[in-house]
């Protein structure tokens with residue numbers, strides 16, 4: 347099980363803070379849970395849970411929602427995050443279409459708008475301001491923060507886009523520009539932070555996804571869109587690397603002198619396995635129109651094979667518990683297509699992984715079939731300061 351954490355060790359942290367982090371993250375994962383179940387699941391004493399829960403209730407972060415019937419005897423009262431405690435703005439910058447959403451404290455998307463991603467970042471900022479106007483007609487002061495998922499690399503301050511090759515955006519301080527514009531337009535100070543979209547998606551899967559089990563600590567999310575990005579949770583912690591560039595497996599070179607890539611190299615995995623690759627074109631995949639043209643068995647197998655090449659490298663390099671496939675067309679509408687692709691990938695991975703045990707890695711489709719994991723992750727990112735904290739170890 348994955349917790350949002352700062353990376354500090356438990357030695358310097360107060361036990362109290364550790365327990366508070368565990369309980370808040372427990373509410374994210376289980377949604378409705380009783381005090382008794384919280385104590386049982388996280389091995390905490392009942393008095394600790396009772397004390398921390400009453401603090402959280404008085405802060406209005408959680409609320410009592412009712413009771414679960416458990417046959418005869420006393421019915422325990424369940425609690426959940428209070429959706430109205432605060433709201434945040436979650437934004438997913440897509441290569442073709444972007445989405446802006448209002449998300450509540452229980453991490454539910456309440457409303458959203460799509461717009462075509464403009465070439466000019468300043469125009470993008472204007473679209474976001476218009477979006478906020480529509481999504482928050484009255485209560486802009488309830489906006490806790492803005493979280494943005496970027497199809498590219500964001501620096502360690504989470505304020506600057508270093509490079510987003512498929513958008514052709516480079517060195518853009520988008521977060522601070524947006525923060526200034528919001529201050530000017532609405533006269534409010536709202537923190538804005540960005541991160542790579544696959545990082546945000548893997549956090550959403552790890553925290554809220556249905557495909558993650560109690561013992562899964564090593565999770566790889568493979569975003570298959572215009573390009574390919576991966577988000578890595580290693581030993582229960584988001585792996586960012588030294589300069590926040592980890593997870594660029596899409597630019598792993600799989601063919602010498604191969605197809606040129608927008609990153610400047612040749613033969614990158616994403617040129618063969620993304621939705622803008624030759625095999626995807628042959629399948630009649632059209633991202634803008636959200637279409638998959640043919641279900642030709644051989645072409646489908648070709649796409650699965652191209653995806654498998656990178657997945658096998660990831661499996662052999664990282665030995666994860668689970669690999670999750672997501673992206674703009676991995677949605678309810680195309681579920682049967684992707685189930686078939688996934689089954690082919692499972693076969694290939696079993697065949698080519700370094701040992702049979704490594705090949706037993708679970709390969710799953712995203713839990714977020716109707717609302718992108720990257721968007722939900724952007725919401726979690728906006729609320730991160732509330733949920734983060736030191737934990738001794740993942741549970």
Ligand SMILES: [Zn+2]
Pocket residue numbers: 596597607608609610611614
């Ligand atoms: Zn590349």
